[in-house]
Amino acid sequence: MKLVVKPERCTGCTGCALACSLAKIGMFSYDAARIRVERNEEHADFRPRVCIQCDEPSCIAACPSGALSKDLRLGIIVVEIESCTFCRKCEDACPYGGISFNDEDRGPLICDLCGGEPACVDACRFPQAISIVEGVQP
Amino acid sequence: MNSTYQGRWLTVDLSSKTIDRKQIDPERIHTFLGGRGVGARELWDAVPHGADPLGEENVLIIAPGALTGTSVPCSGRTTLHAKSPATNHYLKTNVGGHLGIALKLSGTDGIVVTGCSSVPVYLLLSRGRVELHPAKSVWGLGVRDTTRALKAEHGPNVEVACIGPAGEKQVRYASVMTSVYSAAGRGGIGAVMGSKGLKAIVIDGSGGKLAPAHPDALTRLVKDARERAYCDSLALDLHRYGTASDIDSINAWKRLPWNNFQRSYMEGDISALSGRAWPELGYLKRIVGCGACIYSCHRFTQIDEGPYAGIFSGGPEYETVFAFGTGCGVTDPRLVFAANALCNDLGMDTISTGSVIQWAMECIQRGVLSAGDFDGLDIQFGNGAAVVELIRRIALREGFGTVLAEGVARASEQVGQGSQRWAMQVRGLEHSGIETRGAYAYALAFAVNPRGPDHLHTECLAEFGASPEGIALIERITGDAKYAVPDTEEKRPEIVRWHEDMYAISDALGICAFATTDAYGIDEFMAADLLWAATGIRKDANELMEDGRRIVTLERCFSIREGLCPTRDDRLPWRIMNETQPDLQPGNELSEDRLRRMLRGYYRLHGWDEQTGIPSHATLVNLGLAFARPEGGVTPD
Numbered sequence: 001m002k003l004v005v006k007p008e009r010c011t012g013c014t015g016c017a018l019a020c021s022l023a024k025i026g027m028f029s030y031d032a033a034r035i036r037v038e039r040n041e042e043h044a045d046f047r048p049r050v051c052i053q054c055d056e057p058s059c060i061a062a063c064p065s066g067a068l069s070k071d072l073r074l075g076i077i078v079v080e081i082e083s084c085t086f087c088r089k090c091e092d093a094c095p096y097g098g099i100s101f102n103d104e105d106r107g108p109l110i111c112d113l114c115g116g117e118p119a120c121v122d123a124c125r126f127p128q129a130i131s132i133v134e135g136v137q138p
Numbered sequence: 139m140n141s142t143y144q145g146r147w148l149t150v151d152l153s154s155k156t157i158d159r160k161q162i163d164p165e166r167i168h169t170f171l172g173g174r175g176v177g178a179r180e181l182w183d184a185v186p187h188g189a190d191p192l193g194e195e196n197v198l199i200i201a202p203g204a205l206t207g208t209s210v211p212c213s214g215r216t217t218l219h220a221k222s223p224a225t226n227h228y229l230k231t232n233v234g235g236h237l238g239i240a241l242k243l244s245g246t247d248g249i250v251v252t253g254c255s256s257v258p259v260y261l262l263l264s265r266g267r268v269e270l271h272p273a274k275s276v277w278g279l280g281v282r283d284t285t286r287a288l289k290a291e292h293g294p295n296v297e298v299a300c301i302g303p304a305g306e307k308q309v310r311y312a313s314v315m316t317s318v319y320s321a322a323g324r325g326g327i328g329a330v331m332g333s334k335g336l337k338a339i340v341i342d343g344s345g346g347k348l349a350p351a352h353p354d355a356l357t358r359l360v361k362d363a364r365e366r367a368y369c370d371s372l373a374l375d376l377h378r379y380g381t382a383s384d385i386d387s388i389n390a391w392k393r394l395p396w397n398n399f400q401r402s403y404m405e406g407d408i409s410a411l412s413g414r415a416w417p418e419l420g421y422l423k424r425i426v427g428c429g430a431c432i433y434s435c436h437r438f439t440q441i442d443e444g445p446y447a448g449i450f451s452g453g454p455e456y457e458t459v460f461a462f463g464t465g466c467g468v469t470d471p472r473l474v475f476a477a478n479a480l481c482n483d484l485g486m487d488t489i490s491t492g493s494v495i496q497w498a499m500e501c502i503q504r505g506v507l508s509a510g511d512f513d514g515l516d517i518q519f520g521n522g523a524a525v526v527e528l529i530r531r532i533a534l535r536e537g538f539g540t541v542l543a544e545g546v547a548r549a550s551e552q553v554g555q556g557s558q559r560w561a562m563q564v565r566g567l568e569h570s571g572i573e574t575r576g577a578y579a580y581a582l583a584f585a586v587n588p589r590g591p592d593h594l595h596t597e598c599l600a601e602f603g604a605s606p607e608g609i610a611l612i613e614r615i616t617g618d619a620k621y622a623v624p625d626t627e628e629k630r631p632e633i634v635r636w637h638e639d640m641y642a643i644s645d646a647l648g649i650c651a652f653a654t655t656d657a658y659g660i661d662e663f664m665a666a667d668l669l670w671a672a673t674g675i676r677k678d679a680n681e682l683m684e685d686g687r688r689i690v691t692l693e694r695c696f697s698i699r700e701g702l703c704p705t706r707d708d709r710l711p712w713r714i715m716n717e718t719q720p721d722l723q724p725g726n727e728l729s730e731d732r733l734r735r736m737l738r739g740y741y742r743l744h745g746w747d748e749q750t751g752i753p754s755h756a757t758l759v760n761l762g763l764a765f766a767r768p769e770g771g772v773t774p775d
Contacts, residue, residue: 126434
């Protein structure tokens, strides 16, 4: 299972980020969301930034403390928060801009697919800028 | 307990340059909910009777809804209030974009701006700071350049609400623009901001949080609300083709105004004016959503080829296609796009701008004005290029543009010669783009709208029976689906009052009316549950509808206090009341008698005086509005 992002379909509504933060911390906060939307309003250029569970995660390779690993069953990146040194090298390494840091959470914010039913996807049913595909090999 | 109210309002006095935080009495929040409700209540207190709308005493209020900032579908809306410089009466104007979410996340439930600054300023809310900054460097700039400059200064994540040159010049229908292309358009709110010397409001909400009272319940309810909203039979078309998708069908229903309401139907192929055609014609570049919207009916369009190549903007919406297209007799969509882009950047309401230009065109048609009055500009119906040039002159108040900048009521009074008869306005607000002679709920709703004749207090699309959900709603309101037809006066008071209550609730909660009274994803029962999960306030659907009625009644009292006389002013433009529309079936026209009967029924439903249309003391007491006795108002004839 993985997220598929089609930025050209994004409407810039940020409903995904609001749904994500509600799912993760029970509050609405763009900073706490694991998906962010870069919005250039003048040119209506909107780009969701989120982990897409890629096959060769450069974040894992970039992590000097071994805090990141891949869950082979779900395909998600798992963070071992005790090992994270907060160096943010994973954030720089991700070519999709899928990792962000929030000072309060003290660790990388990476999509965990909400255990299989991502909250963001239901907020994006018409444009389908974010959707989920099943059965992808880990 | 947590709540999606942040519990803090800001007051900004531009005369003394002082900024204070204030708390609004929780009882007032409970009674008026937020957004349009709390804003209307604050406006009543803050604006003294008889205040000059463009003077120091007027007040600008910016109020996101109770649910704005959440993931509730279509909940990103904000209401702006002031005393209107177009009508001198109550003004609320509601806008989407991302302004309200940013404001709520910045920790603020609303802003009350008083006084006037002698030099241009803008207001900055960022990470706990609230400051006034000099705006000299952006004064005179268009909306796009202003937004770009302020984002360059304060970071890409800030939201900007600003006026363009039209607001600075106090054009009486100047808009406030946010997210570059979303307009708080009607009634001249941009002129109020311009008169205060306030160029922009810049808000950084990116670091903030909003904590709902019952997050698990809200998660479940939002999922239910989305499911219903997605399934509405009009929803997917709204997403794919936008609000201008209806142009063809409304023309086919013979309710689409042409040439300043001289016709309501035009034969021939007008499909290029419809949003349905824009993807294929290559104009549609992106479907755009306001904050938290699941429908995303907004457009981003661009012209790639021909004389208007390179023009891009947000929209145009249905009303703008009427305003600069059919209403001006223009069928080339590129000219509508050009006019729309210019209005957006100059910061001017497209409906009113289109209406004054249509009036001027008819003045030429009837020989009341000549090309000489327009420095040789050939403003005949159908000449879209002249429309574009005239927009610029109005915004900058050049030549005859300065007369048109006053709105069609004042312009027609000045020109005279009977031109008031084709000035499509009541009380100073230009009528929006639907043929009300053949749409009786719209007609009644326009006539009683406290801000003037338009569809944005009460949208009654259901009367057309355009969707199964709309027909079912008419049956729920009236007891019989047979009333889902637009050209009967029967049951119109009931239909209007339900829509009015629901619209007021939508604006108070910050939910787009498209999700409640156009498509029907969220009804009053769902709204009550969402309010509880987000804020902890428990009300049932009937109580919520009564809240809507309270807001509507208070707004009416404000307008009466400032001079509205229902027996004189609850009406439609002269042309609508006195001329037959040749495209409608004869024998069933809206008449003075029919409107009066509907009005009496409507007043009765509200518990207002049936003859005068003034809310009775008992009704005001029942609604908790005893303070709002409109004693300063005009005595009815």
